[in-house]
Amino acid sequence: MIEFIGNQYFAELRHRCFFQEGISPWPSKRDFRMHDLIHDLSQFVSRGMCFRMEGVNSCNLMNKVRHMSLVIEDLESININEFDKCLQLSTFILIDYFLKDIDDKFHGNLPPAHFFGVFKFLRVLDLNSTRIETLPDISHLKHFRYINLSCSDIRELPEPLCYLFNLQTLILDDCLCLSGLPKSIGNLINLQHLRMAEIGDSKFEYTPRGIGRLHLLRTLSCVLVMNQQNEYNGFKIEDLKDLELLEGTLRSDSESRECGQC
Structure with a gap:
């Protein structure tokens, strides 16, 4: 499994003190940090391939850039033409540099829909902790493997998202x-x-029955199970029978709504 190989690499780097565990503001998550000297070395080695953009005046992109993190307050001030050289961009991460505490979120505007049209080979999109309410149509970006919308204000996911047939990870924590x-x-x-978020903590009303067709699914954090008397054609407990690769435990939360947790 690719995750197993990745964990091996990370464990090796941590063993060699490339990463050190810090104190995470989120109790359920672990926080790892890099020493300043290691960070400077990493930037030197990855120059040209990785790019961190801070502010609209610091954009000096090269056509070799594959991984970009964007630290900016006003996304409307971006000149999209500046990104024309990044035709091979694989990773795009929006970082909230202006975060004052863990309850605040990105204060700027979000990328316009045509912003992603430049990145035709994008595989990773991270909009964690932004105020995004709707996701632009990115169905033409067929190479997506990973999308993270955690801690955002997303209200719904568009149906065209389901055309991303290569998508492997969708995080909605x-x-x-x-x-x-x-x-x-x-x-x-x-x-x-x-x-996904816990059912009792969110406005989640519906889990489609199509999840039962995702035979490669290994992580399914939370689903809303419909009872047999409900006329709505939602997810039912028998839809788990073909998800043979699921890992973890199964529990029912009867205090809020009937919810299967894997």
């Missing part, structure tokens, strides 16, 4: 405004990890 998943989510045949 703490998306408390999210009301449900697209009805065609069963089309994401390569999806392996689907993480």
Whole structure:
């Protein structure tokens, strides 16, 4: 498994003190940091391939850039033409540099829909802790493997998202405004990890039955199970029978709504 290999690499780097564990502001998550000297060395070695953009005046992009983190307050001030050289960009991460505490979120505007049209080979999109309410149509970006919308204000996921047939990981942790998943989510045949907020903490109203067709699924954090008397064609407990690769435990939360947790 690719995750197993990645964990081996990370464990080796941590053993060699490339990463050191810090204090995370989120109790359920671990925080790892890099020493300043190691950080400077990493930047030197990865120059040209990795690019950190801070502010609109610091954009000096090269056509070799594959991984970009954007630290900016006003996204409307971006000149999209500046990114024309990044035709091979694989990773795009939006960082909230102006975060004052863990309850605040990105204060600027979000990238316009045509912003992503430049990155035709994008594989990783991280909009964690932004105020995004709707996701632009990115269905033409067929190379996506990983999308992280955690802690955002996302209210719904567009149906065209289900055309990203190569998507492997979709993270929706703490998306408390999210009301449900697209009805065609069963089309994401390569999806392996689907993480969502606890049902009782969110506005989640509907889990589509198509999840039962995701035979490669290994992580399913939370689903709303419909009872047999309910006329709504939602997820039922028998839909788990073909998800043979699921890992973890199964529990029921009867205090809020009937919810299967894997």
